[in-house]
Amino acid sequence: MPSISTNSLVVVTGITGYIASHVALTLLREGHRVRGTTRPTSIERANSDLKKAFTENGITSEILQERLEIVGLDGDDFYSEEAWTRVFDGADGVEHIAFPIQEIDASAVDKAVQNATNMLRAAKQTSTIKRFVYTSSAMATIIAPDYVDRTITVKDWNESAVNVIVNGASIDDYPALKKAGMLVTYAAAKVMAEKVCFEFMEKEKPSFELVTILPSTTLGPVLHGKPSMTPGLIYSTMQNDISWKDNILPQWTVDVRDVAKLHYLGLTREDMVGKRWFAASGPWGPNDIFAIIRKAFPGHTIPDNFEGGERDKQQYDNSGSTSLLGGKWIGLEQSVLDTIESLRARDLVKVEGRV
Template sequence: MSVLVTGATGYIALHVIDLLLKENYRVIGTVRSKEKAAKLEKQFNYNKDLTFEIVEDIANLSAFDHVIKNHANEINYVIHMASPVTFTADDFEKDILIPAVNGTKGILESIKQYAPKSVKKFVITSSIAAMMDLTNPTAILTEQSWNPTTWEQAQENGIAAYSGSKKFAEKAAWNFLEENKGIVDFKLTTINPVFVFGPQKFDEDAKGKLNSSCEIIKEAMFAPTESEIDKSVFGSYVDVRDVARAHVCSLHNDELTGKRLILSNASFTKQNIVNIMNKRFPQLKGKIAPADNSELPQGGRVHNEKTKALLGYIFKDLEEIVVDMADQILKVQEQ
């Protein structure tokens, strides 16, 4: 069985690809250049079941045509992860919104044209951002929630643009299925994670600046002792390995078909992260901000009991995540 994974160089994507290979799937990954493909081939030890296709610009609606056409008879599943992950741009519409939406529409149209019957499942990596109302930060979020941002409002700032891009891309997928009943055979599941923490799949990728979520933990490790904890940094968290597992489970678990899955374990504050580091890494004590156990996690905005019941596995807790991340970062620092 073959799985197409778009955006194969991504933080979550690398964990997804690793799981797929371990479960004996053949994987076709899309990357933006031959150089990126070469790096991944080496990282995955030139696995014969992993190949790559170059897709330079997902904003081009025909960007995936050659990929689907070349593999039309072998692709059984698609995990669509390619989408801009940035909060800064010169033109929010051109650089964030349009690539996210066109990337989703484009690959769906390519499947419709070249592989309407061979693809059985389409899994899209969305986000809690597709569900949250930026004007109502205390709203409870469930699997039925939708971000109310309009296309115009999504161009007001970087956070609105990223959140809007996730909403409009996910909406495009659900609308496509509704409009093409009987034409395509595949089913849809969306994965909507909160802040994603956890180790990089490969140690070498833990060097330098990390993705925005992981930087929260890395910053806590290297902030000066006298630094005040940023109390504006809080939310809900989930481990990258649990997110990857949900993607793979969605391919073969019929109970997940047609579902939006919120991937979230519990809430956190930056102080919680610092407390764990003080407790578990004595070599950092006195070099990082001190522990303060008087601060409790911010309340539970995310209610995803349905998702947890459907997936049926226990998510990793914050302490395990922070320890695994810090161990990896300290390891590469010593190299």
């Protein structure tokens, strides 16, 4: 099936989210129409916040009026084939970015699988859909500090997390995972949901095509609202607060704009079909972030480096994604500084000048 063409309608789930808002912005810039989902109680605010953010990033009010639509889905709808069939009506592509789990508990895996399954069933019932891009996670391959002395590839699956969370193995048998806490459940949920996607394609043979994107720690400018997820680490650091340090594991990093570009390419490139793709540019550690901020803002108080804040030693083969991006990723320094600038522009952080 051909990839989507200009002026296609693309459903973006969880459109107010950090990554999803960037994906929507990229789609609008590329001439597509966007139907974003959010909670029904958030529609008015989402319309206001996103339109302001998109306008600030070069999208005219006329384009937004014509090309941006936001629809509400409540908690139960996220697991309903019927609800997703309504949302997908007339759509050409799907960017499923939202993770439909509010609490990372024992039910997270079942919920993630149920959500993915019913969305795929709904997509199969929608004859216009050509591509389904699913946002997985680099943790679906391995989760630090479960280090292996070889390069991780997209052929790897995080079987350690699955064995503990799904198969009932004792975490004592996987001591490296103990520090990961609830992220073990998150990783297992991502593994099982992503596998369901590929199994569905093999068994059901729908007319649409599947691409999965596996982002690592994502940094870069925040388009609206207060920072959450990983940009929140930079926000806290700028407040001289690193209470998060014991919950952060060595990983690779990626700029949110590169993640958005890979999601867009997943809709448009034939060579991505049926495959997994890392969104990961290189290793990082909290101490790297501290060094970048100290250099750029020498007058700002930044926490001291700490043991365990070194960069990840695990290697990933990101050569395929590197090629898709023309051999160039946005680097960690630019990601960190652009994150800070996006927060400073909205008076969320106070910082003097920049070297």
